[in-house]
Amino acid sequence: MDIKPTVENDENINKLINDDIETDISDRDITDEELSNSEKKGIRRLPSGRALTLGETYEITASENTKIIILIGPSACGKTTIETTLYQMFQNDVVGDYYFAGSKTLQGYEQRSYYTRTKSKQNISTTPRTSRGSQETFLHLKLWNCKTDKYINFLFADLSGEDFENHIASIESMKKDFNFIKSADYIIAVLDGKLLADKRRRNGAFEEMAQLLRTIFDAGLYTAHTNLQVVTSKYDIIKEILLKDPSVETFTTRVKVELEQRLKSYINEINFYNVAAMPNDNTIFEVGHGIKELMDSWSTPQNSIVLSFKNNKRERKVKSEFDKLYEKLLGDSNG
Ligand SMILES: Nc1nc2c(ncn2[C@@H]2O[C@H](COP(=O)(O)OP(=O)(O)O)[C@@H](O)[C@H]2O)c(=O)[nH]1
Numbered sequence: 001m002d003i004k005p006t007v008e009n010d011e012n013i014n015k016l017i018n019d020d021i022e023t024d025i026s027d028r029d030i031t032d033e034e035l036s037n038s039e040k041k042g043i044r045r046l047p048s049g050r051a052l053t054l055g056e057t058y059e060i061t062a063s064e065n066t067k068i069i070i071l072i073g074p075s076a077c078g079k080t081t082i083e084t085t086l087y088q089m090f091q092n093d094v095v096g097d098y099y100f101a102g103s104k105t106l107q108g109y110e111q112r113s114y115y116t117r118t119k120s121k122q123n124i125s126t127t128p129r130t131s132r133g134s135q136e137t138f139l140h141l142k143l144w145n146c147k148t149d150k151y152i153n154f155l156f157a158d159l160s161g162e163d164f165e166n167h168i169a170s171i172e173s174m175k176k177d178f179n180f181i182k183s184a185d186y187i188i189a190v191l192d193g194k195l196l197a198d199k200r201r202r203n204g205a206f207e208e209m210a211q212l213l214r215t216i217f218d219a220g221l222y223t224a225h226t227n228l229q230v231v232t233s234k235y236d237i238i239k240e241i242l243l244k245d246p247s248v249e250t251f252t253t254r255v256k257v258e259l260e261q262r263l264k265s266y267i268n269e270i271n272f273y274n275v276a277a278m279p280n281d282n283t284i285f286e287v288g289h290g291i292k293e294l295m296d297s298w299s300t301p302q303n304s305i306v307l308s309f310k311n312n313k314r315e316r317k318v319k320s321e322f323d324k325l326y327e328k329l330l331g332d333s334n335g
Pocket residue numbers: 073074075076077078079080081082124125126127128129130233234235236237275276277278279280
C-alpha cells in the first residue's frame with residue numbers, strides 16, 4: 001500500500017500557528033464570569049494547551065512562584081523566536097541548574113516552534129508573524145532548580161508597536177487595553193539587531209523603541225516591581241557586520257547611554273543583553289546564544305528600579321508617527 005507523505009505548505013502553517021485562532025477559541029462565547037459560573041456547577045473545560053489569556057494565568061500566578069515577562073518591539077524584531085527558543089533549549093537539555101518541569105501551553109509552544117524547527121533546516125530560519133490582537137496570550141514554562149529544589153514559572157507575552165497603534169484611541173483606553181503590562185516583572189524591549197546593523201535604518205529602529213518605552217512609562221503601565229531589560233536580538237548579524245563596519249559598536253554604546261538618559265525620570269537601572277536566538281549560521285553562533293543569561297536574570301531576585309510616575313506633557317524634539325499619536329493621547333486625556 002502506498003503511503004503518501006504529508007506536505008505542509010506555508011499557507012497551512014500560517015493558518016496553524018495564527019494566534020487569532022487561539023484568541024477566538026479562548027474567548028469563544030464564554031466570558032470569565034460564565035466560566036467561573038460553569039466551574040461552580042462542576043463543569044470544567046479541559047486544558048487545551050494553547051496560549052493562555054490573562055484571566056487563565058491566574059491559577060498559576062495565585063499559587064506559585066511566577067515571573068511575568070512581556071516582550072515588546074516592532075513586528076519581526078525577534079520576540080517569538082526568543083520565547084520559543086528558550087522552550088526548545090529545554091527539549092534538548094538541562095539549562096544551567098534548571099530542568100523543564102512542564103507547561104500549560106505546550107500546544108502554543110509547539111505551534112510556534114514547529115515553524116522554526118522546519119524552517120531552521122534551511123539556510124535562513126523564519127518564525128511566523130504573531131498576528132495582531134494576540135498580546136494578551138501567554139506562554140507558560142515551569143522549571144525546577146536542581147540546586148535549590150525550587151520551582152519557578154515564567155509567563156511570556158509579546159506586544160508590538162502595531163498593537164499599540166491599532167488598539168488605542170485615547171490614553172484612558174490605552175491604560176485599559178494594556179493594563180496587563182503592569183503585571184510584568186520584566187519588560188523586555190527587543191531591539192532588532194538586523195536593523196541596528198544597517199546604517200540607514202538603525203536610527204529609526206532606536207527612535208521607535210525609545211518612543212514606545214516612553215509611552216508605556218508615561219501611561220503609567222508599570223509598578224515598583226517592574227524591571228526593564230533591553231535585548232539586542234539577532235546578535236549574529238551584528239557580529240558579522242562588525243568585521244566590515246566598526247561603527248555598529250559605537251552606535252550600540254550610544255543606544256545604552258541615550259536610553260538611560262531618556263528614561264532616567266522613571267527608572268534608575270536598565271539591563272542590556274545580546275541574544276542570537278536563531279542565528280543564520282549555527283556553526284558560527286550557537287542556537288539560543290545569550291538566552292541562558294537572560295533566563296538567569298529572571299530567576300535572580302532584583303531590586304525594584306522605578307523611581308517615579310510621571311504623566312506630563314513634555315517638549316519633544318523628534319516628531320515621529322508615534323510622537324504624534326502620543327501627543328494625541330495626552331491631548332485626549334487632558335480633555
Ligand atoms: N539572523 C537571525 N535571525 C533571527 C534571530 N532571531 C529571529 N530571527 C528571525 O527574525 C524574524 C522575525 O522573528 P520573530 O520571532 O517572528 O519576530 P516577532 O515578530 O518579533 O515575534 C524571523 O525570520 C526569525 O527567523 C537571530 O537570532 N538571528
